[in-house]
Amino acid sequence: MRRKIVIAGGSGQVGSVLVRAFREARDDVVVLSRTARDALWRVVVWDAETLGDWAAEVDGADVVISLAGRSVNCRYTPANRQAIIDSRVNSTRAVGEAIARATRPPPVWLQASTATIYAHRYDAPNDEAKGILGGAEQDTPDTWRFSIEVATAWERALDGVATPRTRKVKLRSAILMSPDRGGAFDILLRLVRFGLGGRAAEGGQFVSWIHDVDFVRAIEWLIEHDEIDGAVNVAAPNPLPNAEFMRALREAWGVPFGLPAAKWMLEVGAFLLRTETELILKSRRVTPGRLTQAGLEFLYPAWPAAARDLCRRWRGRG
16 A cells, blocks of 8 residues: 655655655655755655644555654764754654644654664663663763763654554664765765774763664654554664774775774864764674564664675775
8 A cells, every 4th residue: 555654854875765765655755855856766845943834745644754853973072062952852852743633634643853862881782672872971971971861852753742543653763874975974985995994982882773674664663563552673683892893884885994992083084074972983783682672674684784884895896
């Protein structure tokens, strides 16, 4: 059956992966975007803050997926911090208000969150049942605590909207790995290709990730399974330390060696690139407890095989 799927903030990497998959399934895809643009699917302009004509697209939709929010890949200045939080909270409230007012509200609303909400830890994985939410760790940078504030504010905004006829799911997603240019995998592969793909700092910090094919399958699973709501970790079941992660990527590409980067080098590089070292140094040991318990089988549960597939597809795209 052809579904109508509305994706708020669907022009980024995550949105593009989903849009392509839904289009291949011949669904009717509507992307809510701040700017009008030509595309193979319908693009409807919204301001990501207030109700407008765009809300009519939500009424009668089968699925609403909200991914809207300013990128966190920037320096956490006071102005940027406020913009990051406001963009997530305001867009979530706007989508929720449109759903609450709809005559035929969508059965399910998938709202982006992030696996960064969990604590920086090495000792045990964070699943939904036993995971430790971050923010109380000692000796962690202020920027790391800010990311927790962003994630919790995002989820509170979702919880604060009453949608009695619409199931709500919080997507605590790990880093999406796809061969698309400009994405996380593309950036990491660039380091490997230029001989810089060694461990970051001590290399023991865990990397949580998910292959783009499994990400799409997880989203479809959550759409179809009415019994699942609340927080769901969307991540591969086998996170691994940074040093092992980069070694597997080098092997998949066929590069025997990569220069390591000391912590001070990462801090200098992050400053020059106007971003934060948290994206590299925080240990994100997150596992998909609810998805695996519900029976979802991952096609790429381990990073080495996932890296080989992504490298093959990256080469195929020239």
